[in-house]
Amino acid sequence: MSTATHTPKAKVPPAAAGAHNHPVVRAAVALGRVLLALIFGLPLVFMIVSSFKPDNQIFADLASINAFLPLGDLTLENYLGVFDRVPFARFMLNSIIVSVLTVGLGLLVNSMAAFALSRIQFRGQKIILTVILATLIVPFETMALPLLWWSNQLPWIDANGLSQGWLDTYQIQIVPFIANAFSIYLFYQYFDSIPRELDEAARVDGANWFRIYRSVVMPLAGPAVATVAILTFLPAWNSYLWPLMVVQSEELRPAMVGIDYFKQLNVSWGQIMAYATIITAPVLALFISFQRAFISSIASSGVKG
Incomplete structure (x- = not known):
């Protein structure tokens, strides 16, 4: 007859356990939130409220709390003026095409790279991961001009046959941003927390590495996928400097570049606020939809050492 040994659990002192439930602590946490x-x-509230006001009222309300309140002469003229001033539908379509393709291809490429670095053992694995992470310290502004030059040397097949240079195309707005070091790192951290016994069981059943990636690991990585999708979508949707450098045709410009149209000739701040409100809505909707998965992924993998 064997005697089982039980490890005594550490008891939390009552004072420490009840500290978080103290009314003063709860009130301080609520106030902080x-x-x-x-x-x-408040900046979002100001932007949305101002989008319904004429310019003279926007400036008149700046000195009071009315700047954040839907009071006064409210109108939809600013939103109607947006569609009169810019080809808004085309700009939005371009942003959707660029953002969706960047997110979709980025999820595939970055997750596969992270899977190889996390689950497959090979020589130089840690060195490759270190080099990838080292690229995070390089600002994009320092790479913009070399990237522009190399992109203009790349071949492409179009309706006229083989051509050189990617300037003024969709692919120059998408391809350079598919692979992302931070996305690879997030996937790597999350994949590293998944038990490797699942890989071994799948290998016993005859599954290859791609089958393990597709059928075992990725179905368990929902929070990481949501997090990477949000963090990839945000810079793709908000991209301004790069499209300004590489796109000349109006039919290829994304929504963020379209805001420059409102700064020319007669500046209408109400229309700028209306335009900014419309192009901000998809970002807010995406974050609200994936909020729980985003927080879950950051809590479980993003802050690991």
Whole structure:
């Protein structure tokens, strides 16, 4: 007859256990959340409210709390003016095409790279990961001009046959941003937390590495996929400097570049606010939809050492 040994659990002191439930602590936490919400939310409130006001009222309300309140002469003229001033539908379609393709291809490429670095053992594995992470310290502005030059040397097949240079195309707005070091790192951290016994069981059943990636690991990586999708979508949707450098045709410009149209000749701040509100809505909708998965992934893998 064997005697089982039990490891005694550490007891949390009652004072420490009840500290977080103290009314003063709860009130301080609630106040902190309200302050953070105000800091990050008030600019959005100001933008949305101002999009319904004429310019003279926007400036008149700046000195009071009315700047954040839907009071006064509210109108939809600013939103109607957006469609009169720019080819808004075309700009939005371009942004959707670029963002969706960048996110979709990025999820595939970055997850496969992370899977290879995390699950497949080979020589130089850690060195490759270190080199990939080292690229995070290089600002994009330092790479923009060399990237522009190399992109203009690349061949492409179009309706006229083989041509040289990617300037003024969709692919120059998509391809350079598919592979992303931070996305690879997030996937790597999440994949590293998945038990490797699942790989071994699948290998016993005859599955190859791609089958393990597709049928075992990726179905368990929902939070990581949501996080990478959001973090890839945001810079793709908000891209301004790069399209300004590489796109000349109006029919290929994304929505963010379209805001320059409102700064020419007669500047209408109400229309700028209306335009900014419309192009911000997809970002807010995406984050709200994937909020839980985003927080879950950051909590489980993103902050690991």
